[in-house]
Amino acid sequence: MELWSALCLLLLCAFHLVSAQITTDPDEVTALNKIVDHWNLVNHLNLTIDPCNQNATWASETANPRVACDCTGSTCHITHLKVYALDIVGDIPRELFELKQLKDLNLGQNVLSGRIPPEIGQLSNMQYLSLGVNNLTGPVPPELGNLTKLVELSFSSNQFSGPLPLDLGKLTSLQQLYIDSSGVTGPMPQELGNLKSLQTLWASDNLFTGKLPEFLGTLTQLIDLRLEGTLLEGPIPISFGALTKLDILRIGDLSKEDSSLEFLENLTSLSMLSLRSCQVSGKIPELIGKFAKLQYLDLRFNKLSGPIPDSFQEFTLLQFLYLGNNNLSGQLPTSIISPKLIALDVSFNPISGNLPPNSSTDGFSMNVLGTSINANGLSDRGVPGLLHCLQGDTKCTNKLPEKSSFSIKCGGTSQKSVSGIEYDDDSEILGAASSYKSSRNQWAVSNTGNFIFNSNGPQYSAHTESQITETLESELYKSARISPTSLRYYGLDLKNGKYVVELHFAEIEMEDTHSWKGLGRRLFDVYIQGERVVQDLNIQKEAGGSKRALIKTFETNVSNTIMDIHFLWAGKGTCCIPYQGTYGPLVSAIHVYEVSGAGSSSKSERKRVGRIVGISLGCAAVMIIMSSVFYLWWIKDEAEPRHIRIRTEMRKK
Numbered sequence: 173m174e175l176w177s178a179l180c181l182l183l184l185c186a187f188h189l190v191s192a193q194i195t196t197d198p199d200e201v202t203a204l205n206k207i208v209d210h211w212n213l214v215n216h217l218n219l220t221i222d223p224c225n226q227n228a229t230w231a232s233e234t235a236n237p238r239v240a241c242d243c244t245g246s247t248c249h250i251t252h253l254k255v256y257a258l259d260i261v262g263d264i265p266r267e268l269f270e271l272k273q274l275k276d277l278n279l280g281q282n283v284l285s286g287r288i289p290p291e292i293g294q295l296s297n298m299q300y301l302s303l304g305v306n307n308l309t310g311p312v313p314p315e316l317g318n319l320t321k322l323v324e325l326s327f328s329s330n331q332f333s334g335p336l337p338l339d340l341g342k343l344t345s346l347q348q349l350y351i352d353s354s355g356v357t358g359p360m361p362q363e364l365g366n367l368k369s370l371q372t373l374w375a376s377d378n379l380f381t382g383k384l385p386e387f388l389g390t391l392t393q394l395i396d397l398r399l400e401g402t403l404l405e406g407p408i409p410i411s412f413g414a415l416t417k418l419d420i421l422r423i424g425d426l427s428k429e430d431s432s433l434e435f436l437e438n439l440t441s442l443s444m445l446s447l448r449s450c451q452v453s454g455k456i457p458e459l460i461g462k463f464a465k466l467q468y469l470d471l472r473f474n475k476l477s478g479p480i481p482d483s484f485q486e487f488t489l490l491q492f493l494y495l496g497n498n499n500l501s502g503q504l505p506t507s508i509i510s511p512k513l514i515a516l517d518v519s520f521n522p523i524s525g526n527l528p529p530n531s532s533t534d535g536f537s538m539n540v541l542g543t544s545i546n547a548n549g550l551s552d553r554g555v556p557g558l559l560h561c562l563q564g565d566t567k568c569t570n571k572l573p574e575k576s577s578f579s580i581k582c583g584g585t586s587q588k589s590v591s592g593i594e595y596d597d598d599s600e601i602l603g604a605a606s607s608y609k610s611s612r613n614q615w616a617v618s619n620t621g622n623f624i625f626n627s628n629g630p631q632y633s634a635h636t637e638s639q640i641t642e643t644l645e646s647e648l649y650k651s652a653r654i655s656p657t658s659l660r661y662y663g664l665d666l667k668n669g670k671y672v673v674e675l676h677f678a679e680i681e682m683e684d685t686h687s688w689k690g691l692g693r694r695l696f697d698v699y700i701q702g703e704r705v706v707q708d709l710n711i712q713k714e715a716g717g718s719k720r721a722l723i724k725t726f727e728t729n730v731s732n733t734i735m736d737i738h739f740l741w742a743g744k745g746t747c748c749i750p751y752q753g754t755y756g757p758l759v760s761a762i763h764v765y766e767v768s769g770a771g772s773s774s775k776s777e778r779k780r781v782g783r784i785v786g787i788s789l790g791c792a793a794v795m796i797i798m799s800s801v802f803y804l805w806w807i808k809d810e811a812e813p814r815h816i817r818i819r820t821e822m823r824k825k
């Protein structure tokens with residue numbers, strides 16, 4: 173016993189001696205010091221003691237920045253470096269590549285710029301590499317293919333250009349690959365088909381071209397696949413039928429050829445399935461109702477026909493069912509409205525049925541706009557016959573329409589603008605599938621979708637306390653309606669004629685600071701009367717920053733008493749900057765008025781037009797504006813359309 177403890181003491185002593193003698197590779201210490209200088213981290217990482225000292229503040233697993241080392245040999249080597257969300261600026265310094273034993277490098281959520289140097293290929297021990305949410309440019313370097321031990325790679329939300337390097341196909345240990353919103357273009361290289369360990373692939377919002385690749389169907393370990401907002405063409409290959417481990421599948425915005433849902437046959441593990449805007453045609457297979465884990469099903473904006481399968485009443489976990497904008501017909505099987513269901517969207521389908529009175533319960537939202545469903549308690553919120561009106565049925569209203577304008581304070585309470593326009597209240601709290609008519613039946617709104625990544629529950633309006641610049645109407649822009657996918661306003665019972673649609677925007681969620689929080693991009697499309705009038709609208713970019721007003725005006729015709737203004741997300745833009753689920757359409761106010769026909773607009777309205785023009789344009793056009801404002805005043809007794817024409821032309825510059 174005595175001997176045993178003596179031996180123990182000796183061993184401890186020896187260990188202590190050895191550990192005291194351990195030194196960190198001096199080249200790595202020098203390199204780290206240079207990196208600290210380069211990124212101005214001295215306040216966070218004061219390397220007056222050995223960086224591998226286990227008692228240092230930066231050594232703990234939760235520290236940020238964090239430095240951790242491997243001291244098992246005679247020399248310590250830096251293996252972990254994390255500098256996360258500290259807004260470090262500048263490029264990636266060459267000294268970083270001296271840290272040859274790095275296994276885990278996390279530089280996510282900073283404002284690093286410039287290229288990834290090819291020397292990255294020297295860090296061949298790397299297992300976890302995150303460069304996501306930065307401002308990096310240039311090509312994705314093929315040298316990344318040298319990092320064959322990589323398990324996780326992220327370079328999402330950057331500004332890269334050019335195609336993905338074929339060498340990424342060498343990363344056969346890779347389990348997670350995050351490349352969404354990275355800026356890459358061109359075809360997805362065939363070589364990615366070698367990544368047989370891949371479980372997660374997020375690749376949305378990249379300008380990928382060509383067909384949706386067959387080879388993705390060979391990555392049979394995939395659990396989570398997201399590929400929306402690209403230029404890829406359909407169809408969805410039948411090979412995807414082999415991805416039986418999929419839990420989450422999101423594909424969207426496919427062009428060209430139609431897809432069918434046949435490939436889904438064996439994908440019974442799915443909890444989230446979204447195939448929005450994929451030109452899916454044919455019927456919804458009965459077998460989907462047997463997917464016992466399904467919680468979220470989104471098949472909106474496709475060409476599906478036939479009935480909603482009766483098997484849908486067998487879902488036990490389903491919370492969100494989005495089937496809007498298809499050609500589904502027959503009777504709605506009302507038994508699908510289970511107490512679990514949170515949102516049901518069947519809008520814009522020639523579907524009919526009667527809803528049970530108890531379907532209007534708390535926490536459940538339902539959108540039946542543009543259907544023939546008799547919604548009982550909900551019917552006052554719907555607009556019967558809207559689908560027929562939109563499809564050009566000339567008898568879409570029995571009343572003689574008299575209205576020639578409407579104005580909406582989207583996502584806010586009613587207000588009178590400085591120029592005297594009364595904007596209607598649109599502050600109602602919307603659900604994930606909802607529609608309602610304004611109190612005076614002047615217009616209706618339809619909203620569908622939930623914000624993925626956002627666990628705080630759905631919120632379909634945004635607010636700011638900040639002043640909005642480039643306008644005298646700051647209040648108008650302090651609130652806005654937001655939507656994850658589809659936000660649609662309808663003017664109702666309008667006199668037929670020529671109209672001006674004035675859309676007011678200001679980016680109030682995304683920042684334009686020099687922080688990583690300023691790296692977000694919001695992109696969405698605007699359709700008026702079914703025609704896409706803007707693609708990839710980026711409010712912030714067009715207005716020259718956040719919290720700056722942007723007015724876009726369009727001319728259109730009403731020929732069937734309805735005005736249809738549709739804001740639609742096509743899968744593009746960043747998802748999560750500055751916070752989770754920041755994407756999709758945003759609109760602050762809508763003002764629509766008729767311009768043709770006698771007495772349709774007052775003199776005061778014309779004055780206002782002139783003023784708004786002056787306010788909303790950039791300084792480059794100041795001279796033109798000055799003269800045109802003058803011109804507008806001068807011709808104030810002439811017919812309205814000339815003003816509009818001038819204004820619309822100027823806005824295009």
Ligand SMILES: *[C@@H]1O[C@H](CO)[C@@H](O)[C@H](O)[C@H]1NC(C)=O
Binds near residue numbers: 218220
């Ligand atoms: C770094 O630590 C040394 C010694 O503890 C101290 O003298 C020095 O002021 C520190 N530097 C910074 C920038 O905090």
Ligand SMILES: *[C@@H]1O[C@H](CO)[C@@H](O)[C@H](O)[C@H]1NC(C)=O
Binds near residue numbers: 225226227
């Ligand atoms: C860490 O701190 C402990 C207790 O304060 C001390 O005994 C040990 O020697 C320190 N280790 C190093 C490497 O400085």
Ligand SMILES: *[C@@H]1O[C@H](CO)[C@@H](O)[C@H](O)[C@H]1NC(C)=O
Binds near residue numbers: 290296318
């Ligand atoms: C790839 O890694 C090896 C070590 O595994 C290294 O010798 C070589 O220089 C690296 N190549 C590139 C292009 O970085």
Ligand SMILES: *[C@@H]1O[C@H](CO)[C@@H](O)[C@H](O)[C@H]1NC(C)=O
Binds near residue numbers: 413435436
């Ligand atoms: C589903 O699995 C069955 C049995 O393995 C197979 O015959 C069928 O082809 C699979 N379906 C698809 C679409 O891959």
Ligand SMILES: *[C@@H]1O[C@H](CO)[C@@H](O)[C@H](O)[C@H]1NC(C)=O
Binds near residue numbers: 475477478499501
């Ligand atoms: C919609 O489905 C019906 C059958 O229910 C079909 O006759 C019609 O052609 C379809 N319309 C479109 C536009 O696909």
Ligand SMILES: *[C@@H]1O[C@H](CO)[C@@H](O)[C@H](O)[C@H]1NC(C)=O
Binds near residue numbers: 510530533
């Ligand atoms: C409505 O009532 C029916 C039958 O009484 C019931 O089966 C169904 O679950 C109810 N729905 C909701 C949403 O409570």
Ligand SMILES: *[C@@H]1O[C@H](CO)[C@@H](O)[C@H](O)[C@H]1NC(C)=O
Binds near residue numbers: 283309691
């Ligand atoms: C990102 O880089 C671009 C130039 O490539 C620059 O205009 C922009 O301000 C940078 N973003 C931030 C947040 O610093």
Ligand SMILES: *[C@@H]1O[C@H](CO)[C@@H](O)[C@H](O)[C@H]1NC(C)=O
Binds near residue numbers: 727728729
């Ligand atoms: C509106 O209708 C007029 C004539 O009826 C036509 O000249 C004009 O192009 C139409 N405008 C739009 C935007 O469709």
